[in-house]
Amino acid sequence: MQLIGMLDSPYVRRTAISLRLLGIAFEHRPLSVFRNFDEVHAINPLVKVPTLVCDDGFVLVDSTLIIDHAEALANRRLMPDAADARRHALRLIGVALAACEKAVQVFYERKRTPERQDPDWTSRIGGQLRDACALLEEELRGATPDAWLSGASLSQADITIAVAWGFAQLVASDLVPAGEYPTLHAFAARAEQTPEFLALPLR
Numbered sequence: 001m002q003l004i005g006m007l008d009s010p011y012v013r014r015t016a017i018s019l020r021l022l023g024i025a026f027e028h029r030p031l032s033v034f035r036n037f038d039e040v041h042a043i044n045p046l047v048k049v050p051t052l053v054c055d056d057g058f059v060l061v062d063s064t065l066i067i068d069h070a071e072a073l074a075n076r077r078l079m080p081d082a083a084d085a086r087r088h089a090l091r092l093i094g095v096a097l098a099a100c101e102k103a104v105q106v107f108y109e110r111k112r113t114p115e116r117q118d119p120d121w122t123s124r125i126g127g128q129l130r131d132a133c134a135l136l137e138e139e140l141r142g143a144t145p146d147a148w149l150s151g152a153s154l155s156q157a158d159i160t161i162a163v164a165w166g167f168a169q170l171v172a173s174d175l176v177p178a179g180e181y182p183t184l185h186a187f188a189a190r191a192e193q194t195p196e197f198l199a200l201p202l203r
């Protein structure tokens with residue numbers, strides 16, 4: 001199967017790291033939705049990444065849905081089983097995905113010329129990004145130090161939080177300075193040292 005999209009997309013990166021952790025072999029095609037628009041369009045007319053092209057040509061979109069399919073293939077989930085622990089993981093993933101979304105919006109807004117940027121919108125999405133990171137910082141302060149969130153191995157919450165932080169630092173470190181989120185920063189730095197993250201670097 002082929003995974004389409006560049007690792008500077010947090011959605012592509014969380015998918016790639018998840019596939020690797022699940023032991024699912026894939027060919028990574030780092031196509032850009034901007035520079036390689038026509039090529040991505042030919043694969044997926046939605047021009048969204050990640051796109052997964054299965055071996056039989058079947059095409060899937062959306063990181064969460066691709067990961068769901070990968071977990072079914074691997075017969076293993078990167079989520080805790082118990083309902084309470086799973087609910088907590090779902091909350092953390094939801095907050096981290098909101099951080100990804102707001103950081104992506106900041107990135108897109110900053111691609112506009114200054115006169116075409118909307119200050120109210122920029123202020124709103126910047127505030128939402130900061131609030132999402134503050135929620136993650138608070139959650140991680142209550143977590144067991146030096147462990148992962150669901151035990152000994154990386155779970156989907158760990159992956160998505162660390163990927164979100166890495167991307168936010170890449171595109172909006174002025175809005176979310178590392179010094180203001182020390183626990184989140186240290187947590188993500190630890191995740192970035194794992195073999196799966198090192199094999200699939202942000203850039």
Ligand SMILES: N[C@@H](CCC(=O)N[C@@H](CS)C(=O)NCC(=O)O)C(=O)O
Nearest residue numbers: 009011033047048049050062063064
């Ligand atoms: N909810 C989607 C979001 C994917 C997404 O928005 N990806 C961006 C790249 S970071 C993209 O495809 N942008 C091109 C566009 O929206 O036209 C997921 O989890 O995969």
